[in-house]
Amino acid sequence: MPRIGNDRAPQPATIRAVDLGKRYGSPGAGGVQAMAGVDLDVAAGEFVTVVGASGCGKSTLLRIIAGFEPATDGTITVADEQITGPGPDRGVVFQDYGLFPWLTVSENIAYGPRQKRYPSAVVGEKTTRVLEAVGLTRFARSYPGQLSGGMQQRVAIARVLANDPAVMLMDEPFGALDALTRSAMQAELSRIHRETGTTVLFVTHSIEEAVVLADRVVVMAGGASHGVPGHIREIVPVPLARERDATSPEFNELKRHIAALVHEGVEAAA
Ligand SMILES: Nc1ncnc2c1ncn2[C@@H]1O[C@H](COP(=O)(O)OP(=O)(O)OP(=O)(O)O)[C@@H](O)[C@H]1O
Ligand SMILES: [Mg+2]
Known part of the structure; x- marks a missing residue:
């Protein structure tokens, strides 16, 4: 597989979360259980997107994998190595370009x-x-x-x-872009992913973007403000050939299914 970089480039890595949880603040009064019981296995080279209502723990999950935040429950490994902090094996892209x-x-x-x-x-x-x-x-x-x-x-x-990077972690990276630039960037990222084979975990609010890009879509629900810790509602495989036609019935059926799950998550927690 052609790679951008040199011979020392690491291979794409797996990400494995087991019963992962995050409590912000003290365990007593004022503590917030933001996320609980998250089990996720991302294969090396896989492109996984994460959707879900605001506050369900998407950024929390990404920040833990990036090593910016410690988990308070469970384990998280990248390439079978326990994460203890940020590292050059994990590249992070946020909405503000930094x-x-x-x-x-x-x-x-x-x-x-x-x-x-x-x-x-x-x-x-x-x-x-x-x-x-x-x-x-x-x-x-x-x-x-x-x-x-x-x-x-x-x-x-x-x-x-x-x-x-063996893993790219992207948190709403295209959220601030206009629609045309955004779809151009999606195509670009898909191509880069094909060429580098890097593992990608990509958070977005756009269900369409999630389906365009992903091998699998992780739907999260709950969140501290709903009184239920953020958790994985369902993981939806996207068995569509690339380049994807967002107007096809199959594409729209997936979009509808995921939108219903996101909506359900909000209602169930309300
Ligand atoms: N540093 C923090 N201290 C305390 N609580 C936090 C902190 N960061 C996040 N939280 C809480 O954890 C929960 C999950 O937040 P998170 O930012 O992961 O959600 P999100 O799914 O990324 O939301 P959004 O879609 O709005 O970006 C929220 O209830 C939030 O208030
Ligand atoms: Mg977020």
Whole structure:
């Protein structure tokens, strides 16, 4: 499988959550059980999307896998390794692009590989390759503030790819984009996923986006404000060939099924 990066690139990794739970704050008064009993197995190279009503624990799950938050129950492993904190094996992309505004596009991308003290020739090669992968070669010397939102998000993705992540964790990365840019970015991400084979866990509020991108859609429900901890309601496989036709009856049937589950989750918890 062709990879963006060098020979030291890690292989795509599995993610395994077993009975995972998260309580924010103290166990006594004021503590919030945000998530409980989450069991999830993501295969190496799989593309899994996560949907569910606001507050059901989607970001919490992603932050635990990213290593930004410790779980309070259960276990979480990536490539069979217990997670103890953030690591370069896991690339994280959020809705706000998190770019360094004082660095150019290529300097932003080279930042990670430089931190790893790769020789400058390797850094240069990686930067060139990922810039090409996201179609921004001509903007290498631009600053983030000179780019559109969609372009900045592509830089954020390129920056993560430059670290050859075994896993990409994406939290509503396209939420701030207009519809046209958003569908272009979805196509781009699908292509990058095909080319790199990286495992992707992708949170979105758009059920259509979830079905367009995923091998499987995780539907979460509940949430602290509903009095029920966030949990997995159902995992829905998407057995549709790519490129997907969002107007096909099969696509819409899946969308309807997932929308009903998301809705049910809200009503059941209300
Ligand atoms: N740092 C925190 N401290 C206390 N409670 C928190 C914290 N972060 C999240 N929560 C609570 O945990 C629950 C889950 O939050 P989370 O951000 O994971 O939801 P989400 O599914 O990502 O929602 P959204 O779709 O709005 O982004 C919510 O009830 C939230 O209030
Ligand atoms: Mg969230």
